[in-house]
Amino acid sequence: MSDIRVRFAPSPTGNLHIGGARTALFNWLFARHNEGCLILRVDDTDIERSTEKSMEAILDGLKWLGLDWDEGPFYQAQRLERYREYAQQLLNEGKAYYCFCSKEELDEMRKKAQKDGRPSMYSGKCRDLKQEMIEKYLEEGKKPVIRLKVPRAGKTVVHDIIRGNVEFENSTFDDFIIMKSDNMPTYNFATVIDDYEFKISHVIRAEEHLSNTPKQILIYEALEFKLPEFAHVSMVLAPDRSKLSKRHGATSVQEFRDLGYLPEAIINYITLLGWIPQDGEEIFDTSKSIKEFTLERVSKNPAIYDTKKLTWLNGHYIREYDIDKLTNMVIPFLQKKNLIGDNYDYNYIKKIVNLVREREKTLIDIADASSYYFAEIEEYDKKGVKKYFLKTGVIDILKKAKKALENVEPFTVENTEDAYRRLIEELKISSGNLFHPTRLAISGRTFGPGLFDIMELLGKAKTLERIEKAVEYIENYHEEVE
Secondary structure, three states, X not given: OOOOEEEEOOOOOOOOXXXXXXXXXXXXXXXXXOOOEEEEEEOOOOOOOOOHHHHHHHHHHHHHHOOOOOEEEEEHHHOHHXXXXXXXXXXXXXXXXXXXXXXXXXXXXHHHHHHOOOOOOOOOOOOOOOHHHHHHHHHOOOOOEEEEOOOOOOEEEEEEXXXXXXXXXXXXXXXXXXXXXXXXXXXXHHHHHHHHHOOOOEEEEEHHHOOOHHHHHHHHHHHOOOOOEEEEEOOEEOOOOOEOOHHHOOOEHHXXXXXOOOHHHHHHHHHOOOOOXXXXXXXXXXXXXXXXXXHHHOOOOOEEOOHHHHHHHHHHHHHHOOHHHHHHHHHHHHHHOOOOOOOOOHHHHHHHHHHHHHHOOOHHHHHHHHHHHHOOOOOOOHHHHHHHHOOOOHHHHHHHHHHHHHOOOOOOHHHXXXXXXXXXXXXXXXXXXXXXXXXXXXXXXXXXXXXXXXXXXXXXHHHHHHHHHHHHHHHHHHHHHO
């Protein structure tokens, strides 16, 4: 299969969404598995809706995910003459024709069809228009569309690698438009020309395009082009099996990146949307999926979009990620929260990230969990205050804890823990009576990394300062109550 050539063909009318990313990924995996070629084509003939900003976002999303392409990007808007040449060829061969019907005439046809209980299809009024009438209309400045002459009888069969043979009755199609009145190609026509000229061997795309495929096959046949192989991957549905939309949360690659997800986690997750490795493993890198990927093993059933599973996967990747790579990805999130500026201590941040990442699921979580290392504690966890700060004797315990830590040198995990163990024995209290209020005092939280790890990273001066501040808070709290 050395001549494998596939393409990803986004329309630049928005960001790269999960469904589009999955289509791009499956094309990429198929190309890499077969040592083939992935072409990036931009379907930008919708001039009104296509924007450069959207195209940049799509390219940026693909690069961030690590989905590289071998040729392109090629822009359909730069190939308009090619589409017009092929349309003229079909006109010359009598396989297509000019249609001068106005919007009002087409509306009337639809109404009559509905009244008669027939499908709302074009009647073929201009199909056999005389040449002199065509020339007359053109001289009058009328701008026609060009329609393909569709066979009235027979079937068009889509041989689909995933779904098997899917049959369509030709009688269900009207003579559909291939060139619009503004001399721009329709989606189906431009797609066929490009797939032929770029020698696409396999068209792998979303199931929603299956209804377009018989029309494209009719164009292939009219132009006497060799058909590519088709594979329509299942739709990605919301957990309630409805169509995926904004109301189901983040749906674009850019949104997930901004929420602190890792590209490897997203790639792993969307690979599972319709395909699973032979051993059933759910956590794997692209080298495994490239080795095993085949279209025959892509499910024809809808894939269910589950952000909980993606978040779980992301947490796994965060724990396993290269620490320098992870640190560099966290830094922008710390800057966004104004926890650090442009000048920062990289090694200090690296230690913090390595410490807090065990419990966190996203880069935003890591930034949130790291905040007390960079900013002063503005408030303490409310439940923690009631549970740990308001217990009888806690002020005395914290004062003695501060005194015990004042003598610790060097201020390491081992030495601070030894000091606390001795104090526990001296005071004859449980470790929780000392550890919990200390954690709340120095972090403002009731959970997080190991207490002595936090102390070491904060440093002696900051740890003592925060314990003292907590004592003052508790004393003031009691005074206010009294």
